[in-house]
Amino acid sequence: MLNSSRKYACRSLFRQANVSIKGLFYNGGAYRRGFSTGCCLRSDNKESPSARQPLDRLQLGDEINEPEPIRTRFFQFSRWKATIALLLLSGGTYAYLSRKRRLLETEKEADANRAYGSVALGGPFNLTDFNGKPFTEENLKGKFSILYFGFSHCPDICPEELDRLTYWISELDDKDHIKIQPLFISCDPARDTPDVLKEYLSDFHPAIIGLTGTYDQVKSVCKKYKVYFSTPRDVKPNQDYLVDHSIFFYLIDPEGQFIDALGRNYDEQSGLEKIREQIQAYVPKEERERRSKKWYSFIFN
């Protein structure tokens, strides 16, 4: 740096530069004075000893050429670095905003589902879990839940759906460290006693809780969640039968409100991503209400 600055300074004063450089080369005072005189003579007469001319030219050449490469490299490096930084910043900003926009859309969707027209989907219910304990809508609060309506004597759809649920619960727990409460509500209370459900569900994820109840209790909760189910007519005692029912997973937020339904159009991966998205987009009720009072609330509506 010091050397460079010297050279820069020298270059601006052509005549002095020569003098200074010569001074650097020859330490004797007498020699310095002599060469200074030589410079003057050269400029006046344009004649000087041949031995001197080559030296002067060489020195001049060095002066002119040496600083340029440093400056050029400096600017090239700086421009390149700035370009890279700018691209990274742009990419990062774009990715961040895209993700925010998507989560916001998911949140709007959840909010719309909470309202679901004039009547909200879901609501109070009274069921019994597979340990014989009462289970109501209060048990849905404080954590996300996912509900599936089926029955244990189901030939193929329910086992497939429960395997899918098992996959989702395991992945969310292992990778996201999210505990979501999986519930299996039976549409066949006549046969699905707590013991039957417990045995049936032991083949799937241990976190799945089986729920059953009286016929009226089951009918009531199915009505609240708009679940269609149908037992064939004229079923005789001990007769084998199947129950028709709609096939959906219902996602419930920690306030116990319905926010999404996953049908057969979701496979293992897309369903998992959807659940993740809903959980990430979740905004507590207090925050939702607080936002609606801000002047910029239109952004969220």
Add this chain to the structure above:
Amino acid sequence: MGLFSFDGGKKESQPPNTRSQRKLCWESRDAFFQCLDKADILDAMDPKNSKSIKSHCKVENEKFEENCAHSWIKYFKEKRVIDFKREQTIKRIEQEAKQRERNQ
């Protein structure tokens, strides 16, 4: 035949509803249905096909009936017909779409 359907002992003969038993049921169903495919039989519940099923797929049918609950047997047989018709419909629609593309 109708008299037997009200047999009180039928419930006891129902296979247990476990993962392994379901697997057995599904496998015997698949084997039976493959046999039906070879014999060119679609509807296993059609009385017209009962003789043909006996001569071609007796063993598979017996295993199917042994490993699956009665209501499941009925369900799977009905589903086989429904699935076939749905596939036929999809193929026809696709062919019609291709035809339209060629005409344009």
